[in-house]
Amino acid sequence: MCGVAGFICRDPSAAVGNNFIDMLKELIHxxxxxxxxxxxxxxxxxxxxxxMSDLHQQKELEKVIQKYGTISKERAYxxxxxxxxxxxxxxxxxxxxxxxxxxxxxxxxFCVHSLGEHIKIYKDQxxxxxxxxxxxxxxxxATHGIGHVRLATESTENINFAHPxxxxxxxELAIVHNGQFTNYFNLRRKLENLGVRFKTNNDSExxxxxxxxxxxxxxxxxxxxxxxxxxxxxxxxTLLVSTPTQVGTVKDRLxxxxxxxxxxxxxxxxxxxxxxxxTPIVSDVYASEMEPGGIKxxxx
Amino acid sequence: MSKIDKIPxxxxxxxxxxxxxxxxxxxxxxxxxxxxxxxxGTPRKFPNFDDLLILPAQLTRMPVDTYREDCKxxxxxxxxxxxxxxxxxxxxxxxxxxxxxxxxxxKTALAKATDIVGTSINNGEGGLLPExxxxxxxxxxxxxxxxxxxxxxxxEAADAIExxxxxxxxxxxxxxxxxxxxxxxxxxxxxxxxxxxxxxxPRHGDIFGADDLCIKIEELRDITDNRIPIFLKIAAGRxxxxxxxxxxxxxxxxVIDGSEGGTGAAPVIAANNLGIPSLPALVQAVKSLxxxxxxxxxxxxxxxxxxxxxxxxxxxxxxxxxxxxxxxVMVAMGCVVCLKCHEGKxxxxxxxxxxxxxxxxxxxxxxxxxxxxxxxxxIEATILAKAAGKSKLCxxxxxxxxxxxxxxxxxxxxxxxxxxxxxxDKFGFC
Amino acid sequence: xxxxxxxxxNSRNANKxxxxxxxxxxxxxxxxTHSIHNFATALIGKSKITAHGSTxxxxxxxxxxxxxxxxxxxxxxxxxxxxxxxxxxxxxxxSNAAPSMLGGTIVIKGxxxxxxxxxxxxxxxxxxxxxxxxxxxxxxxxxxxxxxxVGEGIGESMYNGIIHVLDPAVEEKLGGNVMIVPIDDxxxxxxxxxxxxxxxxxxxxxxxxxxxxxxGRHEYKxxxxxxxxxx
Numbered sequence: 001m002c003g004v005a006g007f008i009c010r011d012p013s014a015a016v017g018n019n020f021i022d023m024l025k026e027l028i029h030x031x032x033x034x035x036x037x038x039x040x041x042x043x044x045x046x047x048x049x050x051x052m053s054d055l056h057q058q059k060e061l062e063k064v065i066q067k068y069g070t071i072s073k074e075r076a077y078x079x080x081x082x083x084x085x086x087x088x089x090x091x092x093x094x095x096x097x098x099x100x101x102x103x104x105x106x107x108x109x110f111c112v113h114s115l116g117e118h119i120k121i122y123k124d125q126x127x128x129x130x131x132x133x134x135x136x137x138x139x140x141x142a143t144h145g146i147g148h149v150r151l152a153t154e155s156t157e158n159i160n161f162a163h164p165x166x167x168x169x170x171x172e173l174a175i176v177h178n179g180q181f182t183n184y185f186n187l188r189r190k191l192e193n194l195g196v197r198f199k200t201n202n203d204s205e206x207x208x209x210x211x212x213x214x215x216x217x218x219x220x221x222x223x224x225x226x227x228x229x230x231x232x233x234x235x236x237x238t239l240l241v242s243t244p245t246q247v248g249t250v251k252d253r254l255x256x257x258x259x260x261x262x263x264x265x266x267x268x269x270x271x272x273x274x275x276x277x278x279t280p281i282v283s284d285v286y287a288s289e290m291e292p293g294g295i296k297x298x299x300x
Numbered sequence: 301m302s303k304i305d306k307i308p309x310x311x312x313x314x315x316x317x318x319x320x321x322x323x324x325x326x327x328x329x330x331x332x333x334x335x336x337x338x339x340x341g342t343p344r345k346f347p348n349f350d351d352l353l354i355l356p357a358q359l360t361r362m363p364v365d366t367y368r369e370d371c372k373x374x375x376x377x378x379x380x381x382x383x384x385x386x387x388x389x390x391x392x393x394x395x396x397x398x399x400x401x402x403x404x405x406x407k408t409a410l411a412k413a414t415d416i417v418g419t420s421i422n423n424g425e426g427g428l429l430p431e432x433x434x435x436x437x438x439x440x441x442x443x444x445x446x447x448x449x450x451x452x453x454x455x456e457a458a459d460a461i462e463x464x465x466x467x468x469x470x471x472x473x474x475x476x477x478x479x480x481x482x483x484x485x486x487x488x489x490x491x492x493x494x495x496x497x498x499x500x501x502p503r504h505g506d507i508f509g510a511d512d513l514c515i516k517i518e519e520l521r522d523i524t525d526n527r528i529p530i531f532l533k534i535a536a537g538r539x540x541x542x543x544x545x546x547x548x549x550x551x552x553x554x555v556i557d558g559s560e561g562g563t564g565a566a567p568v569i570a571a572n573n574l575g576i577p578s579l580p581a582l583v584q585a586v587k588s589l590x591x592x593x594x595x596x597x598x599x600x601x602x603x604x605x606x607x608x609x610x611x612x613x614x615x616x617x618x619x620x621x622x623x624x625x626x627x628x629v630m631v632a633m634g635c636v637v638c639l640k641c642h643e644g645k646x647x648x649x650x651x652x653x654x655x656x657x658x659x660x661x662x663x664x665x666x667x668x669x670x671x672x673x674x675x676x677x678x679i680e681a682t683i684l685a686k687a688a689g690k691s692k693l694c695x696x697x698x699x700x701x702x703x704x705x706x707x708x709x710x711x712x713x714x715x716x717x718x719x720x721x722x723x724x725d726k727f728g729f730c
Numbered sequence: 731x732x733x734x735x736x737x738x739x740n741s742r743n744a745n746k747x748x749x750x751x752x753x754x755x756x757x758x759x760x761x762x763t764h765s766i767h768n769f770a771t772a773l774i775g776k777s778k779i780t781a782h783g784s785t786x787x788x789x790x791x792x793x794x795x796x797x798x799x800x801x802x803x804x805x806x807x808x809x810x811x812x813x814x815x816x817x818x819x820x821x822x823x824x825s826n827a828a829p830s831m832l833g834g835t836i837v838i839k840g841x842x843x844x845x846x847x848x849x850x851x852x853x854x855x856x857x858x859x860x861x862x863x864x865x866x867x868x869x870x871x872x873x874x875x876x877x878x879x880v881g882e883g884i885g886e887s888m889y890n891g892i893i894h895v896l897d898p899a900v901e902e903k904l905g906g907n908v909m910i911v912p913i914d915d916x917x918x919x920x921x922x923x924x925x926x927x928x929x930x931x932x933x934x935x936x937x938x939x940x941x942x943x944x945x946g947r948h949e950y951k952x953x954x955x956x957x958x959x960x961x
Contacts, residue, residue, distance in 0.1 A: 029767070153360040180361045182689040185699045185729050190596055201729070234695040236362050253691065254369060255844050255863065256362055258806060258825065275805050275824065276765030276786045283764065283784065286803055286822045289843045292863055367950040368867075368886055368906065374956065389955035418955035437957060679952040 002163075003027030004176045004240045004259075006146035006271035007281070008247055008300055012042070016268060017139035022280035023272060024128035024147045030273065031151035034162035035131045036123025038114065038174035039145030040244055040300075045089040046097070047120060049113040050104060051160055052076075055084040057109050064107075068092045068100045080134050081125035083159055090115075101168035105199050111160040116172045118244040123148075123162045144247055144300050146240045146271075148176035155202040165205045167212035169196065172244050175211065177204040178257045178273055179237035187232065207239060226250045226295045238290075240271055247271070248297040255292025262287040269298050325568070335569055337476060339641025339651065340627070341469040341562040346577035348560065349611040351708035352701050353717060357689035364686035371682040372692040375622050377599040378460060378529020378552035381521070385552075386460045386529050388438055388622070389418030390678040391693060392612060394670075395557075395603045395624035396442045396462065396533075398424035399449075400477050400486045401564030401641065402630075404431060405661040406650040409633060411435035412667035417674045422462060422624070425475045425500070427489045428454045440531075446475060446500035448490040455523055462531045463507075463516075463551075465542075468561030468604040471535030471575040475500040476565040480644035483653035513549040531555050531601065536581030537574075543588040553599030555624065556581050560605025562627040564651065565642035578604040578615075580711040583727060586619035595619065609680020616681070617696035618712070618727075625674075632673035633666040698728040731755070737762035745771060752777040752796060765805065770798050787824070790817045793834065806843070809836045812853065818928065825862060828855045831872060837928045844881060847874045850891060854924055864905070866893045866940070875921060877932055884908075885940040887948050893940040894921060900938060907948045913937040 005023040009016035017039055024035055046069075050061060058076045065071055069092025076086045092100065097115055104110045114121035122135045128149065131137075139145060148163035155161050164174040181187070184203035187210060192198065194217075196209045210233070211225045220228070222241065226248050229239065238257040241248045249271065251259050262270045262278055262285050270278050275287055290296065314320070328336050357363045364371060379385040394414060399407050401424070408431040414421045420438035423429070427449015433439055441458035443450065455461065466472060477486075477498040487494035507516050520530055532546045533555035546554045558578025563571070582602050589595040602615045603624035615623050631637065634648035646652040649661030685693050688700050702717040703709035709716045713727030720730070732755045736744050744766060751758050752775035763769065763783035770779055772792040784802030794813035799820070806824035809817045814834045825843030828836050828850060835854040844862030847855045850872035857874075863881035866874050869891035880897045886905030894913055897903075901910060913921075918934045925932055 026765075180689075182357070182361050183695040183697060186695065186697045188729070189590070193590075193593055193596055234691055235689055254362075254364070255825070260824075274765070274786060275784055275803055276767070279765050279784070283802075286840065289825060289862070292844060367948070367952070370954070373953070389957055390953070417953075418957040675953045682952065 002151055002178045003030035003149045003273040003277065004146065004163075004178050004238065004271070005148075005273065005277045006144070006176075006240050006242070006247060008144040008269040008298055010143065010267050010300060012141045012143055014267065015140040016281060017142035017145060019280045020139060020142070020145055020147060021128050021132045021137070023270075023277045024131075024149055026277040026279060027149045027273060028127050028129075031149040032127055033152045033157045034123060034125050034150040034159050035128045035148070036121065036150070036162045036164050036176070037131070037137075037139070037145055037147035038119060038121040038164040038166075038176075038242060039139045039142035040118040040172075040242065041120065041139075041142050043117065046092060046094070046115070046117050047087065048090050048115045049085065049087045049121060051079070051083045051111045051113055052086055053083060053109045057084075058086055061086055061104065061110055064104055065090055065100065067103075068096050079124045079159070080130045081159060083124070085113075085124075085135070097171050098168050101171055102197060105168065105197075111199065112166075112168075114166060114171070114174075119166070119172050119174060121164055121166065121174065123159055123164065125157075125159050144242060146174060146176050146242050146247070148178075153180050155200065158200075161200045161202040163204055165202070165208040167196075167205075167208040169209065169216050170212035170243075173208065173212055173215070173241065175204065175208045175239055175241045177207055177237060177239050178259075179252065180235050181206065181233055181237060182235035183233065184235075207233065207237075211241060222246050222248050223295065223297045226297070230293060230295060238273070244300075246297055246299055248295065249290060250295045251290045251292060253293040259290040260287035261290065261296070335567045337478070337565050337642055338568050338571075338639060339563070339565050339643075340637060340639045341566065342559060342571040343639065344572055346558075346560060346579075346605075347705070347707045347711065348577060348579050348605055349614045351579070351703060351705045352614050352712070352714065353704055354610075354613060354617070354684050354688055355700050355702060356687045361689040363689055364691055366683055366686050369686070369691070371686050371690060373678055373682060375694070377601070377621055378531065380529075380552040380594075380597040380599070381526060381550065382460075382529040382552050383525075383527050384459075384529075386420060386438060386440075388420055390674060391616060391620075391622040391681075392674045392678055393419050393440070393601065393622055393624045394421040394629055394674075395555075395626045396422035396424035396440070396464070397626055397630075398426035398475070398477070398564065399429050399432070400426035400481060400490065400653075401651060403646075403649055403652055403658045403661065404429060404485075405658050405663050406630075406633065406666070407432045408435060409661065409663045409666035410629060410670060412663065413629070413670035413674065414438065416667065416671035417678075419674060420459065423454075425464075426477075426486065428457060429489075433457050442533075443504075444475065444500070445502060445504045447505075448475075448492075448500065452523075455520070458524075458528055460529045460531060461520060461524075462533050462555060463504075463513075464533045466502075466535035466537075466557070467533070467563060468535045468557030468559050468575050468578070469563035470566035470570045471537055471557075471559075472502060473566065473570050473574075474502040476563070476567075476642075478565055478642050478644060481564075481651075481653045486653055510545045510549060513545070517550050529553060529599075531599070533557060535559075535561075535574075536576045536578065536604070539576070539581050539584040540588045543585045544592060547589060547592055547594050547598060551598070553601060553621070554585065555601040555603060556585050558582075558602070558604030561603060562630075578602055578606070579708070582615060582618050582620055583712045587727070609677040609682075610684060612677055613681040613684040613693075613696060614701060616693055617701050618698050621694070628677075629670045629673065632670045634661070634669075699730050731757045731759065733759045733761065735762045736760060736764070736766060739766075741766050741768040744769065745773075748773055748779065752779075763802070765803075767805070770796070784821070789819075790815075790836075793817065803840075808838075809834075812836065814853075822859070827857075828853075831855065835924065835928075837930075841878065847872070847893075850874065856924060856928065856930070858930060866891070867905070869893075873917075873920070875924070875937075877930075885942075888940070888942045890942065892917065894937040895940065896932075896936055896938075900940070904940070906950065907943050908940050909943050910938050910940055913939045 822840035841859035
């Protein structure tokens with residue numbers, strides 16, 4: 001019902017990031033409702049990307065951001081579908097990122113796609129091809145990234161419901177998910193009771209909040225959080241999760257959804273739902289399939 | 301031949317409420333001058349879990365293989381404050397039925413069944429039989445208003461405590477045990493004169509109100525060093541407010557007993573007209589706990605009319621953590637629900653103290669039958685849960701349920717089948 | 731001998747071309763496969779098709795007759811519903827290989843994933859490497875031979891069919907309703923012939939066979955309490 005892909009490129013000069021979008025092109029048959037990618041770069045500024053329901057809302061959005069810091073290099077443009085996008089650099093206090101994130105998200109007109117020192121997320125309607133053409137991305141210097149093509153199952157086809165998902169509790173953590181959780185509503189109620197606020201009705205957003213909540217409030221690391229997720233989340237799922245320093249993956253106990261990974265030299269690691277999506281970068285290699293109930297973490 | 305001979309005779313039978321049952325009741329009252337007492341609880345039909353259906357996984361979700369993949373049933377209750385929560389292998393428990401209402405053989409058989417299947421039994425009002433305590437896997441000890449057969453020794457033997465405020469079959473009333481069932485042995489156990497018609501206390505002598513309850517619970521926690529869970533059993537009445545008080549009083553879990561619940565003996569008028577059914581009571585209790593933000597801490601146990609795995613699955617989906625069975629396990633042992641428990645002449649040796657009748661109950665066979673029944677309904681519930689894509693019974697959710705009738709839709713806030721329609725606020729997200 | 735380049739082609743066109751070519755050509759070399767899905771599905775004939783590269787999902791599905799050699803990896807569901815012929819994969823396959831296969835032979839030189847030989851009805855599935863969990867689940871016939879390690883739940887609830895394994899730890903990983911017996915002479919001969927034909931250097935004496943238990947109904951343990959007594 002969806003496809004996921006990801007990469008780690010420890011030596012940015014190898015510029016795997018450039019071909020990353022091609023990995024998603026090869027998965028187009030798995031989902032054509034939306035495509036999204038998240039990648040991480042070594043930058044020195046905090047960058048923001050927000051989806052707006054209309055271009056004219058730029059001023060209002062900037063008013064909110066200016067409460068927290070100063071804006072530079074701003075740009076607003078229309079996306080593939082009905083949404084418009086805003087991106088800029090923001091000079092602000094690192095600790096206030098979560099607050100700014102939620103303040104923008106509280107408005108029904110806006111949806112933050114990414115906000116952070118390293119992370120950058122692009123997601124829009126349609127295929128990887130149209131995403132590449134419409135949004136001017138430059139992921140060549142990216143150290144790692146994850147991506148997703150979406151075939152909407154139980155929530156709407158609105159692009160704010162597309163992956164990758166981020167939680168305002170830990171804005172540099174992104175997840176992509178292939179599958180469907182069968183206890184989303186119970187877990188959402190549990191998390192809302194603990195004070196977590198949800199923006200969409202998409203079950204994958206819950207996974208982002210679940211991991212982020214346990215990593216921030218309970219102080220556990222990504223690997224422990226994935227073990228917790230394997231136990232508490234129910235349904236069929238393959239999750240690909242990224243933070244500025246790690247990429248992790250977990251596969252459900254029945255092993256229904258595929259997840260392949262391939263390590264080349266000491267430098268490059270590739271992930272994908274199908275062998276075919278690895279071919280733009282390495283062809284004809286043996287990619288290992290993750291074990292059912294398996295969890296693996298890589299450091300970047 | 302005249303026209304009159306050709307007219308067929310029509311037999312008129314009943315007129316509205318003046319049916320045979322009403323007529324018999326009136327004749328009884330005309331003879332005796334007071335209310336009638338009868339065993340087993342109300343024969344009325346209420347809206348129940350049969351009015352709900354479960355949505356299976358098809359394309360958006362995948363089902364779990366019924367026979368070859370697992371669905372976990374282990375249940376943990378009372379983890380709110382207790383150091384040692386009650387851990388049982390299935391969410392089906394055996395509810396409190398007293399020694400006195402039931403024979404010693406029946407109580408022993410039920411206790412043995414819990415050991416086979418890995419669940420708990422509740423001793424009920426009549427004291428803690430050594431045979432029950434020695435054979436059960438987990439023992440829940442009831443603190444009833446009458447405190448018959450109750451002492452510190454009971455608390456020491458307990459894996460969980462249940463303070464009883466009322467039962468669904470006769471809420472606001474007390475325990476009733478007819479003289480014919482107060483044999484020498486029962487009388488000794490309960491410290492009563494033999495042969496007396498027992499109407500025990502309806503209220504606790506040491507808990508007059510919610511404020512006292514808070515302190516009482518602290519006392520119990522002091523005695524047990526907060527080791528075991530303390531549950532509170534209420535009959536379903538003013539559920540919203542009662543549940544809030546229970547939560548504020550600091551219990552680890554609440555047992556809701558709906559009006560379908562059974563009993564050894566109760567006034568017919570009370571059984572038929574007091575209290576609300578299990579289904580709406582459960583939903584109201586869950587809503588009340590969520591309103592206070594304590595739903596994830598407090599355990600909810602539902603009893604009253606639970607008969608099969610579908611009731612279990614739907615109760616879990618609506619927010620219960622476990623269910624307790626009474627009449628169901630009696631039927632598994634041999635009961636045919638003749639509604640004559642109060643006469644003490646149970647032909648199966650279950651609801652009697654007559655030594656000859658009691659011999660008819662083969663303890664080990666009865667224990668195996670009850671264990672089989674509990675195992676079977678647990679399996680039934682897992683079949684439904686797996687079809688909905690769950691690998692743990694506790695992962696069933698209210699969004700997996702739809703209402704078949706308008707009453708069920710109105711009572712539960714679960715949308716009507718094939719629509720998005722509810723009356724007013726939805727209980728779940730969809 | 732003819733050469734077919736699939737670069738830039740989608741599976742519909744690739745299969746159309748193959749269908750035409752197998753009418754007249756005995757040997758077809760295919761390049762530029764780029765892990766294409768549905769490669770060589772439902773081809774009826776006798777030709778030999780060699781793919782110099784990896785292919786994707788459903789490789790050789792419904793194949794009836796030709797010999798397919800893949801010199802790379804294949805994706806999930808390799809040889810699904812295969813009717814007859816041969817598929818030889820030089821490297822590895824994805825999971826769920828040979829589902830509901832009816833006849834013919836599939837030889838995987840590398841490893842396969844979980845659920846290999848799911849619901850197989852006939853034919854031979856030979857895996858020189860390892861297979862994953864729940865392989866040979868609910869087969870209705872056919873022969874699975876695994877030289878490497880097997881995963882948990884091997885042969886789960888087989889109805890008919892046979893699985894030959896070398897893995898010494900197979901007993902702990904056995905699925906439900908099956909049992910292990912020593913390999914019988916008839917099966918040894920058949921296996922030897924298969925190994926000879928495909929150049930697999932492996933003796934047959936150490937194999938164990940997994941076969942269905944003989945009774946009318948499968949037994950399942952649906953309630954698994956962990957306290958102590960077993961019902």
